[in-house]
Amino acid sequence: MLAQFLQFAMSGLTVGAVYGIVALGFTLIYNASGVMNFAQGEFVMIGGMVTVSAVGAGVPLPLAALIAVIVAASVGVLLQRLAIEPVRDAPPVVLIIITVGAALVIRGVAQIVFGKQLHKLSDFSGDTPLAFLGASILPQALWVLAGTVLIVTLVWLFLNLTMLGKALIATSANRLAAKLVGINISFILALAFALSAVIGAAAGILVTPITFTYAEVGTLLALKGFAALVLGGLGSPLGAVIGGLLLGLSEAFAAGYLSSTYKDAVALLLMIAVLLLRPGGILGHAGAERV
Amino acid sequence: MSESSLLSVEGLEGGYGRIRVLHAIALSVAAGEIVTLIGANGAGKTTFLRILSGIEPASGGRIMLDGHDITTLSPHARVAAGIIQSPEGRQVFRPMSVEDNLRLGAYRRQGQPQADLERVYGLFPLLKEKRHLAAGGLSGGQQQMLAIGRALMGAPRLLLLDEPSMGLAPLLVEQIFDVIRTLRADGMTILLVEQNANAALAISDRAYVLETGRVTLSGPARDLAANADIRKAYLGI
Numbered sequence: 001m002l003a004q005f006l007q008f009a010m011s012g013l014t015v016g017a018v019y020g021i022v023a024l025g026f027t028l029i030y031n032a033s034g035v036m037n038f039a040q041g042e043f044v045m046i047g048g049m050v051t052v053s054a055v056g057a058g059v060p061l062p063l064a065a066l067i068a069v070i071v072a073a074s075v076g077v078l079l080q081r082l083a084i085e086p087v088r089d090a091p092p093v094v095l096i097i098i099t100v101g102a103a104l105v106i107r108g109v110a111q112i113v114f115g116k117q118l119h120k121l122s123d124f125s126g127d128t129p130l131a132f133l134g135a136s137i138l139p140q141a142l143w144v145l146a147g148t149v150l151i152v153t154l155v156w157l158f159l160n161l162t163m164l165g166k167a168l169i170a171t172s173a174n175r176l177a178a179k180l181v182g183i184n185i186s187f188i189l190a191l192a193f194a195l196s197a198v199i200g201a202a203a204g205i206l207v208t209p210i211t212f213t214y215a216e217v218g219t220l221l222a223l224k225g226f227a228a229l230v231l232g233g234l235g236s237p238l239g240a241v242i243g244g245l246l247l248g249l250s251e252a253f254a255a256g257y258l259s260s261t262y263k264d265a266v267a268l269l270l271m272i273a274v275l276l277l278r279p280g281g282i283l284g285h286a287g288a289e290r291v
Numbered sequence: 292m293s294e295s296s297l298l299s300v301e302g303l304e305g306g307y308g309r310i311r312v313l314h315a316i317a318l319s320v321a322a323g324e325i326v327t328l329i330g331a332n333g334a335g336k337t338t339f340l341r342i343l344s345g346i347e348p349a350s351g352g353r354i355m356l357d358g359h360d361i362t363t364l365s366p367h368a369r370v371a372a373g374i375i376q377s378p379e380g381r382q383v384f385r386p387m388s389v390e391d392n393l394r395l396g397a398y399r400r401q402g403q404p405q406a407d408l409e410r411v412y413g414l415f416p417l418l419k420e421k422r423h424l425a426a427g428g429l430s431g432g433q434q435q436m437l438a439i440g441r442a443l444m445g446a447p448r449l450l451l452l453d454e455p456s457m458g459l460a461p462l463l464v465e466q467i468f469d470v471i472r473t474l475r476a477d478g479m480t481i482l483l484v485e486q487n488a489n490a491a492l493a494i495s496d497r498a499y500v501l502e503t504g505r506v507t508l509s510g511p512a513r514d515l516a517a518n519a520d521i522r523k524a525y526l527g528i
Contacts, residue, residue, distance in 0.1 A: 166394070179345075180375070180442075181395050183398055184367045
């Protein structure tokens, strides 16, 4: 019983960590710019894909991962500069549709460059499961969880302890005041996109040995990440991560104890329940519409 | 326009979209001067300051700082050049601590602003007491102090104060004007926009009267304070 529970919990936390990081990426960009970036899942895809290709070409894994993160950050900055910045004052719906379009373009390019098939990356430290209280845990799952803790910690430290991070928070708190203290808003927005891309790519690299990756993987991740965001509360970085973990756990338990057919339904029911009972999300404010 | 003008504005036009709010504004501020802009609600005072800070574009005319044309500079470049504004309605970073708000005021500056931080805490001891609290939890008067303190952290060459006493209790208004007097004694150059024309004229060197987007009168503050029309229209005497 316990073994089975642990098994489900572990697989839920692993997937949930990725949802959480996608949701955190949404949050960073949304807070700074008011844009809901639906190309967020594509950053995860780029992280996995570029790493797989580079490793396939004989590049050692750490270097391949670094290249993938740099590629993703560049795509993030280009997305902001070419697609968002020129129409910065457009209504939110227009900006959202632009990011959906950008996601399609990135997906299309990825299909041409990497092909349409599934790609697999070897586990970082072997694929011999570790026995823990009767459950068997993949070493890669521990990499994902440790990596997520590291990513969330680094983001927190950046936002709260560096002047640049504080400038990002200040820009989301009050854009007029941010301009008046001399913060270059356009630079901060590019930074938010780069940061989201970096953490998304990092999650993609960590999780690819478990889930595989393919050119279209971003679509589903963006949806799940968005659901995690709604669960946790729009605008709250901590809420985003908690929402992701909850979503992953509920999916895993639904798949394990009911049927994997119902796993997405359970996730959506959870979302509907939160929207009915706490419309602002678990850590959000009531009526979270920001102007 | 005298040679020693720190700020000189010539023929400035501006507004929002197709609505012109300002018409051919000419104004100058010399180094070390306090200049007040008085005018009724909707006369264009705040719009004028927003254009000076680069928040809104000018649609015509020139803004010169120290002889350099800054009309088309971005807001952050103007802050770097030394034009720092404490905006109407305080506009503090509500979720951030008082001290973070102040430190962000020095965002464009190199090096440690520790000495300036102590100076601001000297002017507003209450802010030091509350330095770890979120700015959004402060009272209106305290937020006003914070907004002025944050502007001072930018080491302004020209300080723009938009309605620093608006909505404050009389005792706090007194305190804010005391601080402006202290800044004046330190040689700070200030362009002040104030509804409280009495108090503003009393501490200013010169003043401009803005009516529906035009400068209708200007001169030494003492003369304007004695002007019968001004007394009737703005001083309630």
